[in-house]
Each structure stands twice: as C-alpha cells, then as structure tokens.
Amino acid sequence: MKVVEDIYKGTSYAIHEVSDDDRKVLFGNTAEIVAFSLNFLDALRPAAEPIFKLNQGGRWHKRNSISTNGDPSETAGPPEDRTDRKTAIGAAFLDHLNEMERVYCAYVQNHTAANNRLQEIQKNKQVQIWLSECHNYAGDITTAWDLDSLIIKPTQRFLKYSLLLEGIIKMTPEDHPDYTNLKFSHEGLKALSTRINETKGRKEIVEKIVTRKREKSDAGIGAAVQKAFGRRAEKVKQQVGLSETVDDPEYDAISQKFGGHFFQLQIVMRDVEKYLEDVDRMVKQNCILAEELEKWLNVGLPEHPEIESKWRQYMVMIKEITSYALESHKEEVRKTVIKPISVLWDLHGKPQKLMQKRKKRLPDYAKYKLLKDSGGKVDNKLKEVGDEFIAINGALKDDLPKLYSKTKLLIEACQKNLIDSQRRWYQVLSLQFEKPLFQGEQVDFKLLELPAIENAFEVDYFRCREELERIESVIRGVKEAAAFSPATTFMGDDLSMKRPSTFASSKRTQSINSDQSIIITSPTPGSQRQSGNYSHTRISLDTPDQGRTSGQSAFSSQSQNTRSSSIFSSAMPMSDSPTDTRDDALEQDGSEEKVLFLAASLFEFNIAHDRREAGFPYLVYVPGEVFDVLGMRGELWLARNQDDSSGTIGWIWEKHFARIFSE
Template structure:
C-alpha cells in the first residue's frame, strides 16, 4: 500500500508541475504574441483565455504548497496532502469557476477558427504559433492547451479518490483527504451549475432559441395578471429577496446616474462656453464707458486714456484664452460623453436580464401557487419558472462587481471633469487677473474687484447723489420706489 500511495503522490505532484508548465507555454506562445501583435481581436482573446493569469497564479500556489509538503516529509506515508489541498481550495474554486464558465464560448470560438470563413491572417498566426509547441509540450495546438484547466479541476477528485484508497483509515491525514475530495466534487458540481446559469443567461442576452409568438402573447397576459394580483394582495405567497432588491437598486441608481451625468456634462460645456464668451461683452461695456467721456464720436481719442491700452490687452488675452478654453471644454465633453455611452452599453444587457428575471419570478410564484392547490402547471410555465433561480443567482453574483467597477469608472470621469474645471479657472485668473490688477481708476490708484464693489455700494447708498438723480427720472420712478428704497 505504501508503494502504491507513493506512486499516486508522485503522480499528483508531477502532473501539477507539468500542468503549470503547459499554462505558462500557453501564455508565452499564444496569449502574449496575440496581444502584442494584435493578431486576434480583443473580444476573441477574452473569450479564449479569460482569467488565465489568475489560473496560472493558482497553479503556482498549488505547486509551491505540494513541494513544501514533500520537503517537510520525504516519506510519502507522512506527507499531509489533505491539509495541503485544503489550504488552497478557496483560490482554486474562485479561479476555475470563472475560467470554466466560458468554456463553451471558447470551444465555439475555436470552431470558428477552423471554418472556411476564418480570416487567413488568423489562420497563419495560429499555424505559426503552433509550430512553437514542438518539443516543449505534449499539447499539439491551441485547443488542447486552453482545455487543460477544465480537465485539471475535474481530475482533482479522481486523483484524491485514488489516494484515499491507498491511505489507511488510521492515517492522520485520512479524514482531511476525505473532506477535500468531497469539496472538490462540490466544486465540480458548482462549476457545472455556473455553466448552466451562464447558458441560461446567454440565451436571453443573445436572444437564442425559437420564438413562439402566440405563446409569447399568452405569457405576457398571464404575467400581467399575476403582477396585478400581487400588487392588490390577491396573490398567495410572494417570493421576497432583500439581497437582490438592494443590489438591483444600487445598480439601477448607477444606470440613472449615467443619464443624468451626460446631461450635466452638456450643461457644463454650455456654461463654460457662455462664460468665456461673456468676456467680449465685458470689453464692449467698458469701451462704451470710455466713449461716454469723449466730447466727439471719434474713437481714436481713446488713445488719450493710457488705461485704455489695458482694456485692449484684456480683449486680446480674453479672446485667446476663450478660444482655448472653449476648444478644450468641447473636446473633453465629447470624450466624457463617449465614455458614458460605452458605460451605458455595458449596462444594457444586465438591465435586460433584470427585466427577464422579474418576469421569471412571476412564473416562479405562479408555479408555486398552482402546486399549492395540488394542480400541475403546464410544461412551458414550469420550464420558465425553473430558470428564475439561475438568473437570480447570476445577477446577485455579478451585479455588485459591475456596480463597483461602474462607480470607479464614473469617479474617473468626475476626476477628469474637476481637473479640467480647475485648469480653466487657472487659465482665466492667471491670464486676465493681472491685467485688472494693473488698471487704475480716478486718482490713478490700483483697484481690486473688492475695492470696486465697496465703491459701488458707497456711491449708490440711500441718500447719495446717484439716488437723488434716479428719483428725478420719470422712467425710473417706479423702479426707484419698489427696488431702491427697499
């Protein structure tokens, strides 16, 4: 028994090392060149290789743990492989469940590559890369490499079962081996369940399957009736899911935020444009003030006023800065709106699936109500209701991740907007403010904006000369009584 157990331990460790080597070869020979040379579309790379990096990191962790266990106990009889695998179960489940749920899409994509419709440049790339495998691995092509993680995770329970057969029940690691073997079987079951959920989700996202128009109309009518019964309290037991309600509300809020943010960015761009264009109105108004002091209509006399040169400087700089600010604001606005459109496109499929989930929930509750009466629901309704748990579980698993990434994405948009707003402020203040600081009024003293406001308030206080003049102008009498005197 000891010799047999030693062989099984050696097989587990050796095959894990070889498996890790194959994963590294897959990345080196196919993934990296495909990305660097842009030989495959980005979407194809995602479908084919998924979270391969995470799978490689997990395989490295497993190999390291196994080698540590062997180093601590050279005697195969004393090597605690059960506790070793127990320590890496969580990362194994996380990495392989994610990888395996895309397996069918990966197989379909590989099928496209061998079809006559496949572009010749892709075929040439795969053929050239395949030649690099000779002498490095027993795998012969891309397909035989990408399937290895699926094969490996399903082989773990088989290897452990063989190890348990050759391990005495009194062995200190026996109970742990049994526990790990059962947990690996649950992982395999979970992977199948995740794949099943994804197949159901893909059916509705990609609108696969036949469409029965009459059946579809009937479903809408029955679901509408069920919804009305639930809202009026006439329905029986209603399925409640507080976790989904919370998660879906958070996701829905983010989808709404995107629409609001697009509107606000357009308003911001419009406000920036109006603000900088108003600088021309400021110049024209100040020019009119200068003209009021002229005895003739000849604007060339403005040259008699040295401070008028400052006004010309202001106009020139304001025109230059305004064109830059408007251009940069429009460019940023277009970019941010495009980013938000991309995010809206990402939201589209989950929102569709959420709607489908709510429809399936009505069918689910209706089936329960029918069975509670001792009756048998029709097969179409029963099949539809059976899809509710899978769709609901998929949404609960993935909506929080999407919401989190959407929050970071929107935060990045806010950062870009705030940086641009700060840049605009600096452009205006650093360029235009020094010109005003050099301006002088009356005695030639330099005035700041605060000084001007204080002088204005003093000049127009109640009882001042300006008020007396305003009260004597008939056209201003009504305004003077209602506004000024208040």
C-alpha cells in the same frame, strides 16, 4: 497557460485583425489563471517539501530540457512516517479554495464564448498565419495542437484537482495531522465543481433567453390570447392569496437597489456634462469680453499704453485658451470620464431586461412550483419556463451585487480622473492669466492676500466711478435741456417729469418698451414673481449713496414679500376640483416641507401647465431628474424637482419613477 499568455496573447497586439474585444473574449482571464497557478505552486512547495523537493530551476521548461521532477534519490521509496506527517497538502488546497473558485468560475463561463470567437476569427487569412506562427514557435514547449487545445487546459486541470486529492486521501492514514484538511479540501472541490457547472449552465440558459428571437406560434392569435389570460389569472391568484407565494427576499433586497444605482449613474453623467457646459460658457463669456475690448481699443488713441498692452495680452491669451486648451480639456473629460460611464450605462441594460423577463415568468413559476411541491404532473413546457425562471433569478442574485460594487469602483476612478483633469485645466488657466497680469514676473501668490486685492480694486474702482459720474452728468444735462426744449417728445406729461425711483414705485403696469422699469413674469402658469418694482439705479453726482440705498431697499422689500408668501398660499389660482384637499401641513406659511424619500424619473412626461389636482399642478420631467417626494395620494406623488430653482411643488406619477434608497 504561460504559452497562451506570453506567445499567443502577447503577439496578438500586432495583428490588426484581432480587435481588443476579440482579445478580451478569446483569452478571458488567462492572466489571473497564470498568477493563481504560480501562487498556488509557491504554497505547495513548502507543503510537500518534507517528502518531495521540486527543482529550483525555471517555472516552465522546454520539452527537451531538464525534467521538472524531484530528485530521484529523494523519491525512490515510500517516505518515512516521521517526515510524511509534516506535509500539509490539504491545508494548502483549503487556503486557496475561495480564490480558485473566483478565478476558475470566470474562466469556465467564458470558455464557450472563447471557442466561438476563435472559430469566427479563424476565417481571416492573416489570423490563420498568426496562429500557425505561434504554434511553430511553441512547438518545443507544449504538445498542444492549437490554441483551442491550449485554452481548454485550465478546465481540465481544475477537474484533476479533485482526483488528485482523492488519491492522496486513500494513501493517508486517518490519524495524519493533514487528513482532516484533505477531506475538507476534497469536499470543497466537489462542491466547487458543482457550483461552477450550475453557474455555467445557468449562464447558457440566460444567454439563450436574451438572444432568442420571438418565434411565430402555429396556433395563431388564439393561443396567445389564452396564454395572456392564463398569466393574468395567475397574477390575480397571487394577489388574493390563492397561489403559493414565491417571493425571494434576497432577490427583492438586491433588485430594489437597482433603480437607485441606475439613476445615480445618470445623475453623475449629467453633472459632468453640466460641468463641461459651464466651462464652455465661462470661456465664451471671456471671448465676448475680449472682442468688445478689442473694438474699444481700436476706436481711440492709446492714452494708457501699459494698461492697453495688458488688455491685448489678455485677448491673445483668451484666443489661445479657446483654440487649444479648452478643446483639449473637454476631450480629456469625455475620454476619461464620460465614455467609461456611458459604457457602464449600457451594461445596465442586460440586467434590466432580465428583471423584466423574470417578472414575466413569475406567474408560470408559481404554478410550476405549486405542482412540483404537491407532486402533480408538470408538462415539459412549464418545466422549461420554471428552469428559465430559476436560472434568471440565480443569475441576477449573482450579477447585480457585482455590478453594484464595480459601478462604485468605476465612478470613484472617474471622479479621480475628473479631479486630475480639472487640476491640469486650472493650472493652464493660472499660467495663461499670469501673462497679462504680471508679464512674466515671478509672483508669490501667497502674498496676494484679500486686503491687498481689495485695496488694488478700490483704487481702480473709484477712478472708473469718477469717470462714469462725469459722463453721466453730461448725459443728464443733455436730457434736461431736451426736456425744456419745445421739441416733440414721445413720453407723456405724467412720465417725463418724474425721476426713475418715483416712477418705479408708482407705476407697476407699464409698457414693455419702457426703459425705466422691468416686469418679470414667471414662466410657470399660476405663479408670478413680484419683481416689477425693481428699477435700475443711476450713478449720480448729487446723491449716489441715496440712489443705491433706494435700489437696495426696493429689492430687499420685494424679496421679503416673496419669501413671506408660501407657494401653498391663497395667491395661487383656485383648484379645478370643487374642494381643496391639500394637506394641512403644507398650508402653513413658511413651514419647511418634510421630504419622505427621493425618486428618480424613468420616463419623459409632458402635460398642459393648466392641468391641476387639489390645487397643485402636474409637473413635467425628463429621464434622470431627481425629485423630493413630500406626500403620496394613491399613484400620485406630491414632489419637488431638485433642479427647479422656483421650488414648484406638484404631482408626479408613481410608475414613472424609481425610489433612490440610501446605502
């Protein structure tokens, strides 16, 4: 395997015709095979050293070099009983059985795919030249004819371990200290060989099921209908208890976690994409600010050159971030976070299909098991379906826990990559913002504490505020002059003489063209946000504090009114049903709803907003959204979307969702 790893695999990176996927399938876990062999050899050395000492030369030699056998003087005759009783070959095998199963099981399962891929790429002339050169270079190291002969050797070596131990046991007395370990190791290897063969056969059956295309039946539609009704009858029998139950608690416990893992993965993906959108929006907002500053600075003469210089440096800095740093950061996040999660997302497709195929074969397997246990005659077709169900069931129980654990490791690695990428991004922003703020000066940011920042802000704020108040007084004088002039005005008499605060509190239904009030209507039918009495306050020289206080009090009183009315209150439209069957617990004003469990949407669902049931609307959703389930009514769940800022509670369909179980 050193030849395969160092010569064939090592030189394959220079062959463009051999892709990364080809290399992965072709060589499998040869690196693990080599590492295990070396570690196992290191464990066997001291175990056999009392009667046999291996040369301390290289781990592998040329064919014509010094032999790797032990010293002939030490192995010329049978060992003495005193030294032989110090050996521990069985203990060495016993300690490495678990690792041996992990490594060789993965290698044997991949062996068929490796052979098929080798035959496929050998059709390329460049690959043929590469294989020939590798064979010539390794000619004095191994007698293997080609790469196909080399990749079969680990399987052959593994099968020889059991024969080796069997021969040692025959030559070992039963009172030998290592005899028990030898027996356990031999039995463990035989069981291991059986499990590997079963796993390999099961994988071949599963691959055949997954890749098999639907064949047209000669019997036509009639046979298909008869088959469908037969399965339906078996399902009914299972439901009423006429068929023997074939539930597998171990599989049920494992499969129930699939939906939660699957959609937690999508939530992570969506959060990362949302992060990129937020970063992009932040930079765009700074770009808009820089563009407006540039227009403003280009209009008038420079009155404050130092400040203007900082703003122009800010504009240059924003352009640099937009043109290079932003795209570089987004590309890094896509490559190190989103792309691995997308690949992992695709890997969930095969187990999901297998789970569907298992469910489809469950009625036939129940019939197969019933006939087999009762000694009835099982036809070949039913036996084939039963074997397929057993293979799928076993494959899912083996693969799903591995998928869960690998998913956790990959998500943790992606989160670390995201944090590392964010660290570099914020470091770039920090360095860029230092240019216009400090103009290259060395600044200790620890000295910039909150009181110092507040004082610096207040100085600039009050200066700007005085300037705005001066401008406002000029504008107010112009408006007052226009109000008393005989010129025609577009405002009515009842509107022109009132202050905005008075107008906002007395007129709740204005035209949308009015610039003194804003009426915000909720996009959700049947619910309206009562924010119509909120008005923009003006900065005034007369009573600046009173104007601000008035605006705040108006907003606070309205916010209090919104909070005090629950979404279950009588302010909602009446239910289409003749009787309102809402839960009493949900009718209590201001009460906190108890979340029963979390659910993630599997499908997209759209419905008219005016459709209601028991006073609650039907919610719309897309795949991957998470809901807090508050109640259940048959196949309908009363839930709230976690991403809905309005907290609307409505109905969702049970079959469109998967429960998210806590770890």
